Amino acid sequence: MNHIQEQIQNYIVTQFAFDHTALDPAEDLLNQGIVDSIGILQLVTYIEETFHIQINDDEITPENFRSLNTLTNLVMQKVQ
């Protein structure tokens, strides 16, 4: 697990997934109800502020926000 993924995981665990200590990077955050419609916007703000990137309206999709893996990919594309 790289540094970006670790930071996002820590945020999700502390903010949303109180009953987890770690997340499977492929775990479906949306279907499992870990991140809901409110949580998605909190995640957008967190990711933007933490990694100094901008997320556009057409990037807030189920594909990008599905799991730790997809979120990490989204961030890594932007920080490079």
Add this chain to the structure above:
Amino acid sequence: MNIPKRCDVVVIGGGPAGSTVSALLSQRGYEVVLFDKARHPRYTVGESLIPHFWKYCELTGVDKKIAADGFIQKSGGTVIWNGVIRQMQFKDFGYPRPALHVERDRFDHILLEHAREQGVQVFQEVAAASIDLDHGERTSVLYRPNGEKTSAEIGCRFIVDASGQHALIARQLGIRVIDEGFRFMSIWGYFNNSKYIAADGRAYPFAKLRDIPPTTFVTNVDGWGWLWHIPQRESTSVGLVLPQEQMKAIKGSDEALEGYFLRRCREIPYLDRLLEGAEYCEGSFHVIRDYSYRPTELAGPGYFLIGDAAAFTDPIFSIGVVLAMYSAYLSAWAIDRSFKQPQRTAGNQAIFAKQFMTRLEASRALALPRYGYGGDEGEMVKKSIQFETSLEQELMYVVSTLTTRSENFIEMCRKKEGGMITSSKYRKLAEIAF
């Protein structure tokens, strides 16, 4: 009345959308002025709430006050569509808190008073007359206290239109589009001592309401029309929603409509038996000659449209208040970010508009018959469904099977990758036991 000349955000309307957005922004330290043309408590309709509304109330902190008020808790829905009886219960979908039947004058008043306690400057009996967006940073709202002849102006960074079906901004800007294919009207009133249907498929006397929770009862009327039956603490709300073309036969006056309403209430199957021995509350008749609409833009320079001021869809699945609160949350998020990073305001508004529109399209697909889809709308509905939890997807599926209204939605589910969402969390009954 000491209305300031300037503030951060003006919110037009003190219903659930306006109270929620203003409370959230005030809690984040913004100066918020809220106008309502009425004085609360004031009557309004829309009395059935699905459990989703709780999470927004938890965010503002008003949830404890709502819980303490003792509104009627409902267990689920009973839908009789073309003679087929189906029931669903919210407890099967993992919601920790109950669905409610609320007197909206009371419910809305609790939310508005809570907003005031959070620091919102609430001005009642003050009507927002128009808005001015033309000055860039000098966005302003023209308002007039009831009974006064002269208007005054308040400047702000953002205006949130939560004016309900008045849809002040959308009408002023000419961006409101009416669904010509689905114009309907509502006629409704209240009955004392109506029986009600519980989750066990039995009808119970009104006096049992606190011991045995009711379901919301919905049945179709003459094809595309439908009726609601919503027991509350003192009386039961009963309403008919019918296509306008069908109503042309009943000539105009409210007296004639009231007579028609009462006659239909006593002859529609199942409702007739629930109302045996019930007394109509004289003077409780209401009419809305309205229809389904949405705007071409949900936000623009200096403004946001939320709740019914943005869009209104046939209320058959009780999602109006939840959509109002969701859009209130979204707009508060976008406004907060835009104050912190003004250069990103347009991007934040685009996120607000896209997320809100996605939900609106999903609710339209569930509720509106004969709804012509373009490709984009279908994609939006699919995305909306994929954002939801598995249990929520199951709930949407169950809701879509209860009536013949949701053909568009079912079509969307069918096209979804990985196959159709399904659920067996509803049951068919042979009969309601009276």
